Amino acid sequence: MNIFLSIKKHFNYDKLDKQEYKRLVRDIIMLNIIIFHLLWMVFNSLFETEIVRDTLFYLIPYPAFLYQDYIFDNFYIIEIGFMCFYLMEFLFSWREAYRLKTYAKWYFYPFIHFYDLIGSFPGMHFFRLLxxxxxxxxxHSNEIINLENLGIYRTILHIKEIVVEEISDAVVINVLEGVKDEVNTGEYGNNKFLNDVVKPYHDSISHLVSSKVMNVVRKVHIEREEDLKGYVDVLIEDAVKENQEINDIKLIPVVGNYAAGRLEGAISDIVNNVVNDILKDISSEKNEEVLKDVVYQVIEGALFSKDKNEDSQLVAELTNKVLEEVIERVAVKQWQVREQMWEKQKQDELAEKRKLREKGLHKKSD
Structure with missing residues (x-):
């Protein structure tokens, strides 16, 4: 109980204003009174048992007789006194909350702090613990104390996280399984899915895809320009070898081979320039709207055409795959992952301490 009286040692009240500081002092006083009252009730209940009462009469007979005659037999009067004190404190806190406009309505206080009201009456000891x-x-929420330093708080918080995670995961998985069933049975309908989910973002998807295509083409063209030129030259060389007209030109005496070579070079330059111009135009900002329109038409034709049975099946399969991946991810128990991480950290800390201890022993031996 002394830890609650040592305010400066255990409480961080530097950032509190005058009103909050008064509330903190009142809370500390009430906390000590409640703990004292609960301990007194425990002792009084034990005194009611024959073995405890006989032991006290044997060890300290006179104080035991005084306690039985003046306190134990009249303990209900003490309980009424505590009840009146608790009710007065509750009414004072209610008045304070109304004065400070803590809640939107004046009558919210007794509902929110029901444990204070019910715990004021004898026999409702559990609500005093609440x-x-x-x-x-x-x-802890106001950063006056830090409960995270207490092992029991961390344990309770970890158990709460486990319970919440298990319940929420079960609910989410059940909902996703229901969505999968609707997709498989066609109750929701792929057309409705496309119209409700994809259609509103049609323009955004087109803009995103066109921007990505432009960036990729621009990057690949810069990095692979020489490779592309070599590939085009090889294709033209093969085409020239198979072209009968150019082979006929080579048969012309003296200038045939020269003319065919110059013609092949000219064709290669023309084709390379055309390919480079096409790639530059595709990746230029001036053609962004054109490329966006092309992508828009592709999406429109692929997803929203009238004849798309295969597309509907593909959408259903993709949706199922996405849902399965989400379910698999949700099914991973994160609290187990955290426990494994904590265990690894503990092992690392123990290994580090062991190394430091061994170094210290080596230094002493030297």
Whole structure:
């Protein structure tokens, strides 16, 4: 209980304003009173048992008789006193919340702090424990204390994360399985999927694809220009060898081979220039709208044409594949991954400490 009285040692109240500081002091006082009251009730319940009462009468007979005659037999009066004190504190806190406009309506306070109200009455000890937990978590949220330094808090938080993750994963997987069934049975309809999901982003998809195509063409053209020129030259050389007219030119005495070679070179230059100009035009900004229109028409014809049974089947298969990947990812238990990571960190820390200890022993032996 002393840890709650040592304010400066255990609480970070430097950033609190005057009102928050008063609230903190009142909370600390109430926390100590609640803990004292709960411990007193535990002792009084134990005193009611024969073995504890006989032991106390044997060890400290006079104080035990006084406690039985004046306190134990009249403990209900003490409980009523505590009840009145708790109710007064509750009404004071309610008035304070109304004055500070903490909640939108004045009558919200008793519903939000129901554990304070119910815990005021005798026999409702569990709700007083809830008040302690609520108080500690409020301090933690306001960065007055840091519960993460407590192992029990980290354990409770980890268990909560496991429960939440297991429930949420089960719900998500169940929903995705239902979507898969609808896609497979055709109840949702691929046409509806395309119209509801793809159609609204038709322009954006066209712009994205056209931009990607332009960037790729520009990059490949710069990096592979010489390779492309060599490839075109090889194709032209093969075509020239198979062309009968050029072979006939080679038969002309004296100038035949020279003329055929010059003709082949001219064809190669023309074709290379045409290919380079085409690639530059495709990747230039002035033709971005043209390329976007082409991509738009391709998407329109591929996905939204009237005759697309095969496309519908493909969309269904792709949708199922995506859903399966998502389900597989959701099914991965992240809390197990975190535990494995923590275990690895612990092993690394132990190994590091072992190395440091061994170095220290070596230095001492030297």
């Amino acid at each position: 008040r302690i937990f609520a108080m500690l978590f409020r301090w």
